[in-house]
Amino acid sequence: MNVIYILWLREIKRFLRSPVQVVGSLAQPAFFLLALGFGFNPVFEKAGQGNYMQFMAPGMIGMTVLISSAFSGVAVLWDRQFGSLKETLVAPVPRLYIMIGRTFGGATVGILQGILILLLCMVTGFRPQHFSAVISGFGFVAMIATCFAGLGMIIGSTLKDMQSFNVVANFMVMPMVFLSGAFYPLDNLPLILNVLTRINPLSYGVDGLRGTLIGHWHFNYVLDMSLLSCVGAVFLIAGAYSFSKIEI
Amino acid sequence: MIRVDNLTKTFKAFEAVKGISFHVAPGEIFAFLGPNGAGKTTTIKMLTTILRPSSGTVLLDGLDPDHQKMAARKKFGIVFQDSSLDGEQTAYENMEMHGVLYHMPKKVRAERIERMLTTFELWDRRKDYVKKFSGGMKRRLEIARGLMHSPKILFLDEPTLGLDPQSRNQLWTHVKHLNETENTTIFLTTHHLDEADRVAHRIGIMDHGKLIAQGTSAELKEQTGASSLEDAFLALTGSSLRDEDAGATDQLREYAQIHGGNR
Secondary structure, three states, X not given: OHHHHHHHHHHHHHHHHOHHHHHHHHHHHHHHHHHHHHHHHHHHHHOOOOOHHHHHHXXXXXXXXXXXXXXXXXXHHHHHHHOOHHXXXXXXXXXXXXXXXXXXXXXXXXXXXXXXXXXXXXXXOOOOOOHHHHHHHHHHHHHHHHHHHHHHHHHHHHOOOHHHHHHHHHHHHHHHHHOOOOOOOOOOOOHHHHHHHHHOHHHHHHHHHHHHHHOOOOOOHHHHHHHHHHHHHHHHHHHHHHHHOOOO | OEEEEEEEEEEOOEEEEEEEEEEEOOOOEXXXXXXXXXXXXXXXXXXXXXXXXOEEXXXXXXEOOOOOHHHHHOOEEEEOOOOOOOXXXXXXXXXXXXXXXXXXXXXXXXXXXXXXXXXXXXXXXXXXXXXXXXHHHHHHHHHHHHHOOOOOEEEEEOOOOOOOHHHHHHHXXXXXXXXXXXXXXXXXXXXXXXXXXXXXXXXXXXXXXEEEEEEOHHHHHHHHOOOOHHHHHHHHHOOOOOOOOOOXXXXXXXXXXXXXXXX
C-alpha cells in the first residue's frame, strides 16, 4: 500500500511543483475556448442551438483531462530509460503496484487539471445548471482520466522510441478530441463520422459531462457511464499487462 | 557471492552472450571490461532480474534471480548507465522513495538516509531538487541510494561516464572505502581501464559475447606481456573498432542529450 501511495504522491508533487507546466497545459484549451467559443457563438446561436460557450466548455474539460492523463502514461517511455521508473522496476515490488500507483497518479493529475479548466470556463462565462451538477460531472471526469491514463500506459509500455511517441500524440490524441463531439453536436453527422464518433470512448465522456453539467444529452447517463467503465477496465487490465512486459 | 554458470542470451538470431562462467567472491571488487557491444550490459541485465537468461544459471548470494526474483532483488543495489533519479524531487525524497520500495520501516529509513547522505557528502543538499545537482553529485546520490538498503552486492554500470577527473577520483575513493568498511561486493563496468586497474581486485574481459580472460590486473599483464592494463586489453580484444547499429535506447539517449533528459 505504501508503495502505491508514494508513487501516486510523486505524480501529484510533480504536477504541483511545476507551475509553468500547469499554465502551459491550460493554454491550448484556453485558446480554443476564447477563439472558437466566442468566434462560433454567433453562428451557433443563429442556428437556434443556444450559447456555444455553454456547449463547448464540457468538451474542453474532457479534452484537457484526456490529454493530461494520456500523456502521464506515455511518459513511461521516457521514464523507464532516463527517470526513476527504472529504479522501481528492479525493486522488490510487484510491477502491478507500480503500475497502479503511476496510473492513478496520472489520473488524479488529470482530475486536478479538469478542476482548473472548469474554473477557467466559468471565468469566460460558462454556467453549470446547478452546483450538484458539478459533482456528478466529476464522476465523468474521473472516468475519462482513468480510461486514458490506462490507454497511455499501454502505449508508453509498448513504444520504443521518441518518433513513435510523436506519431501517437498527433494521430491518436487530436483525432480523438475532434471526433468526440467536444466541438460540435453529434446529430445528423455523415455516416463515416457517425461511426467514428460512436467508437470513440471520449464521445461518451464528453456526452456525460455535457449531460450532467448543462443537461444536454446525446446518449444517456447509463450508457455513458457503463461504456466508460467497461473501456476503463479493459484499458487498465491491458495497461497492467503491457507494463509487466517492459524490458529496459 | 555471484556465481554464473554457462550463461547465454539469444535475441532472435543474435547470440549476445555465449555461455559465460565466472564467480565473484564476497567482498571482492570485480571489474567487467570489454569493447562496446561485447555483451556486458546484457550480462548485467540478466544478473539483476531485468532480462531472463536463455540458458545457464545465475546465483546471487545463493538465490536465483530468475525464480526467486523478489528475494534476489533485495540482495543487490544498482547504479544504471543512465540516471534513474527523479529530478523533480529532492535528494531526500529520492532516498525516501527507495526506502519505501525496499520495504524499510520508517525509523530505519530515516537513519539510513542520514547515514548514506552524510557518507557521500550530500546531507547539506538533501532539500535541494536533484535537477540542480552536478553530474558527480547525481552519481554519488545514486550510489548512496543503491546502498541504502544495505545490499550485499552493488552493480555499477559505467558509473563514471561523463564525469570530470575530480568527480571520478572522488567516486572511486568512496566506492573503495565502502568496500573496505562494509565489505560490499562490487561488480562494475567501465571503459576507463586505469580506474579498473586502480580499484578492482579481479578483472574479467568480455568480447563478442564470450569471457576471454579473467584474473588480477597483474595476471592479465603477465599473460599478454603488456606493461599496462590498457595494452593487455588491446592485446586481448584487438584494436579494430566496434561499430554497432544504434538501438532504440541509443536513439533515446541521443534525443535526451538534445532535449535535456531530466524528466
